[in-house]
Amino acid sequence: MGRLTGGDPSLLRRINSAVVLHALRDTDCATLTEITRVTGLSRPTVEGVVEGLIEAGLVAEQAAEEGAARRQGRPARRFRFRAEAGHLLGLDVGAHRVTALLADLDGRELGSLSKPVSETASADERLDRLRSTVAELLRRSGVTRGSLRAVGAGSPGIVEADGTVRLGTALPGWTGLNLGERLSRSFKCPVLVENDANAAAVAEHWKGVATESDDIVFVLAGLSPGAGSLIGGRLHRGYGGAAGEIGALHLLGREASPETLLSTTDEPLHPLDEQQVADVFALAREGDQRARAAVDRFLRRLVHDVAALVLALDPELVVIGGWAAGLDGVLEPLRHELARYCLRPPKVALSQLGETVVATGALRLALGHVEEQLFAVESTVTARG
Template sequence: MGRLTGGDPSLLRRINSAVVLHALRAADFATLTEITRVTGLSRPTVEGVVEGLSEAGLVVETDADEGGARRQGRPARKFRFRAEAGHLLGLEIGAHRVAAVLSDLDGKILGTAAKDVSETAPADERLERLRGAVADLLRRAGVSRGSLRAVGVGSPGIVEADGSVRLSTALPGWTGLPLGERLRRSFKCPVLVENDANAAAVAEHWKGAATESDDVVFVLAGLSPGAGSLIGGRLHRGYGGAAGEIGALHLLGREVTPETLLSTTDEPLHPLDEQAVAKVFAHAREGDERARAAVDRFIRRLVHDVGALVLALDPELVVVGGWAAGLDDVLEPLHRELTRYCLRPPRVTLSLLGEAAVATGALRLALDHVDEELFAVEGTVTQRHQ
């Protein structure tokens, strides 16, 4: 990259635009005098920048009441960030459902949609259900597809930088699927694909149980648990995007697969699906001893997997999500075992976002991407998964 100097007028304009846009976005509205005071820029510079942002459709003059007593004379002009200048989508692709959430450029939720899908559905059918959910959502919200500025996607599996799924055992036909490429055919904006547990971790940090913690492990607890981790507030993906794949830890032991853990007979549980597992948990709640023993084994497995990740990362907080978050007494044994093995055990809590976590996190990833574009001060923006 060429050497940038203070005499580069285009660079100075980009910096000043980013500074003013930040100030306007942080307030409901502001006058030119207020923007000048907050940013430290000169009045003529602020006027020029606001005019340019208005021409770009990102800022608009507003007649909002400042909340104070009316002053005599001509009222000061007020401006606000046009959050409605574009829209964002967060998408979840799961075993039993697909979901979408729509927001403006401030991340304000404008609507949601979800459709059930069979866990045995092939990839084409699952993607078609997702497109249907998106179409329904945009139609109800009155938002055109051309208004979308970025789309985030949360998917099971190990996700490559280009949005391809390198490995996924959760969905039929998902391993090797060029998911990002397939979805980009439906949108004229950047599409960012992320592992579902990673997306959920981002969501809990944004709007859920981890808003006050920057070192977090989120456990997406299902038949094969996965985890997403934030270190210093930043998502940790690992060298190949496989960080947090704790579901593979059973390979280090013998006969500790979900089929054997959740069996209430002397044979592995078959078929191993969430409907069959739900029956085991229901029988356990009714007092069936063999079912209760199966649930206890499953929880111990979960504790073992989470404990390994906690020992490696030393997080402040562990958030438990996924359908296993609804199990009775899942937090107490997890906290007890972490206290037993960790020098400084983390706090343990349940997800506040529930089944909305993955789509919400995908939306946040889309918002982060757009923020990088809006507030970039260099000529190009490094884009991931595009």
């Protein structure tokens, strides 16, 4: 492949480093001979790259086991990827609580912390709450801020590529907020901001009910519903980051909003009062007629929203999350209605990740960013056709 030989030597070094790191991360630890075999690189190249990675703190020599050393004389040196060389945060800025997850460079969770916040809190108050949550989590975990390599954050609203919330009616003072920039003040590493439902979709694909599927829709059921989708394993944000913002279908269908549908009185529920919602679901389970009628109205609405998404996107799997309580009754009517109207009905499942689903997805996005920097080979080498 003559056309690829005259490359930039620093690019070449970076690619070789990524290849070796990738190989080391996939094994527990490996000898130079093993790395040479797996990567196809020459022995001197591997030696040089491993030396460089040790200097960068990303690789460590594994201490030889006592027994092995005695049996075989001087054993081959073994090396391992130092997942503890850096840390990642996944954040969720919600209406009622803020959540932070901490993980190492393998994405292994080291700790989490969640704190309540008022639904009426200003943007400053909400961000203060998040900052103190992060500070406490780092302190408790004995991790220094400087070791953070990337931070992901999930937020309601349409999030632009630069981290600005273009429209976020669920939280006071959120529309127009440059959330990425505001969060960046607390960190020296890159901060990635993502719509909450999009982050949740990523979480389900990483460690939820959607690990086996690359084409999914995650529906964040709630009084202000939203959805996130993966197409071919990649997040589908839409042209302007607004994909899945299905809340408007309520208005468009000239039908009532969730807070009206779910009300058992003449007054609509408060748009963000989850406790009221939980009460209605509980009453319905106990057989209360008005509550059952309200839940039925709401489910019909949810089915319509999900069907619109399914007809547009044709996913393999729909994951329903959001309200933890009361949604166990949603699966059967949803399956039934989708089978009725969709030419190819998708599988339907409830999220099992609970209230950390958004933070988990945000953490995965932070991990993805680091992986791209450290391990990405495919994206750096392509033919210049």
